[in-house]
Amino acid sequence: MQTEFFPSRTLTLYLVRLFASRILAVLVMLVLILQMLDLLSESSKILAYPGNDDGHVWLYVSLRAPQLVARFLPYSVLLATILTLATLNQNSEVIAMKAAGLSAHQVLAPLFLTAAIASLFSFAFNERVVTRANGTLKAWQAEDYGPIPRNSATRSNVYLRDGPHILAVGQIRGEGAATVMERVTWYRRDANGMIVEEVRSPRAVFAKPGWRLERPEAFDVASAETKPLAGVVLAREISPAQVAISTVDADAEDIFHLTGTLREMKAAGRRTTEIEGKWWHKLSGPLSAVLMPLLGAIAAFGLARSGQLLIRAVIGMALGFAYFVIDNAALAMGNFGGYPPLVAAWAPFVLFALIGETVLVRTEE
Numbered sequence: 001m002q003t004e005f006f007p008s009r010t011l012t013l014y015l016v017r018l019f020a021s022r023i024l025a026v027l028v029m030l031v032l033i034l035q036m037l038d039l040l041s042e043s044s045k046i047l048a049y050p051g052n053d054d055g056h057v058w059l060y061v062s063l064r065a066p067q068l069v070a071r072f073l074p075y076s077v078l079l080a081t082i083l084t085l086a087t088l089n090q091n092s093e094v095i096a097m098k099a100a101g102l103s104a105h106q107v108l109a110p111l112f113l114t115a116a117i118a119s120l121f122s123f124a125f126n127e128r129v130v131t132r133a134n135g136t137l138k139a140w141q142a143e144d145y146g147p148i149p150r151n152s153a154t155r156s157n158v159y160l161r162d163g164p165h166i167l168a169v170g171q172i173r174g175e176g177a178a179t180v181m182e183r184v185t186w187y188r189r190d191a192n193g194m195i196v197e198e199v200r201s202p203r204a205v206f207a208k209p210g211w212r213l214e215r216p217e218a219f220d221v222a223s224a225e226t227k228p229l230a231g232v233v234l235a236r237e238i239s240p241a242q243v244a245i246s247t248v249d250a251d252a253e254d255i256f257h258l259t260g261t262l263r264e265m266k267a268a269g270r271r272t273t274e275i276e277g278k279w280w281h282k283l284s285g286p287l288s289a290v291l292m293p294l295l296g297a298i299a300a301f302g303l304a305r306s307g308q309l310l311i312r313a314v315i316g317m318a319l320g321f322a323y324f325v326i327d328n329a330a331l332a333m334g335n336f337g338g339y340p341p342l343v344a345a346w347a348p349f350v351l352f353a354l355i356g357e358t359v360l361v362r363t364e365e
């Protein structure tokens with residue numbers, strides 16, 4: 001039996017080239033199909049805005065495609081693993097490699113190398129391209145596909161606590177004392193937490209302290225009556241700094257900028273569980289591609305003539321998709337405080353690494 005982790009240079013290059021080409025082919029296929037399906041629902045909304053044309057549809061594609069690439073690259077590695085290993089098994093190439101003295105881990109080593117390179121590319125692509133596309137697309141969608149705001153600090157659908165009351169904002173522009181809120185609703189709550197009054201306004205500006213509402217209207221829940229108000233300043237406990245901290249979008253910030261944001265939130269005594277979970281997931285998410293060859297390895301071994309190749313491929317696919325389901329569930333539990341952020345981001349990775357290694361060792365080694 002050979003003692004090197006990688007097989008011969010020729011075999012390694014052959015497997016890397018075979019695996020990488022299938023990853024690229026599956027990724028392109030998935031992105032094209034999903035992008036076309038996405039355009040079926042979004043293109044009508046884009047063209048509904050006066051003045052928008054085909055150029056704006058292509059702009060949407062340029063912003064949406066990076067999101068699809070980032071989301072489905074690990075899926076592509078999984079499907080490419082199944083296709084590559086099933087083909088090698090069916091052509092008896094795995095049998096030839098094992099007959100030459102290679103272990104199961106040595107057969108999979110070139111695939112792990114390719115998946116690791118894909119993980120590094122995914123991380124760099126997410127931090128440099130996807131975060132910027134996320135921020136621009138969200139700001140554009142907040143304008144109903146109108147002119148994209150020049151201010152990159154635009155945030156949408158923000159909820160802020162004003163003591164026992166709640167301030168809901170459709171969109172926030174600017175920073176510091178120049179912060180402007182649009183589509184504002186302030187909910188007054190009683191001692192039992194029930195909403196007793198709503199104050200709505202199309203726009204609010206910082207009044208040092210508080211926020212001055214323009215053309216506000218008050219809706220009384222008990223009487224179901226609406227009346228106009230004048231000179232209303234509400235939410236005096238909310239400062240522009242608190243607004244900036246409360247409107248952090250982890251998907252639109254790279255990991256280095258998000259690190260500084262987390263530090264500021266902790267210094268201000270704000271809850272950071274959800275943001276910390278997403279910070280850790282910026283590392284564990286791309287690294288999930290390395291797991292896929294291990295989870296799909298069951299398709300490589302066993303006799304193809306036994307009629308179980310399809311069953312093995314399905315089992316490998318099921319293991320891979322189970323990982324993505326549990327990973328999303330753990331991240332959601334972490335956002336609600338059910339798991340610590342570190343556990344929420346890394347527990348599924350460690351769990352399925354152990355499962356995949358156990359299956360590989362017990363069945364093939």
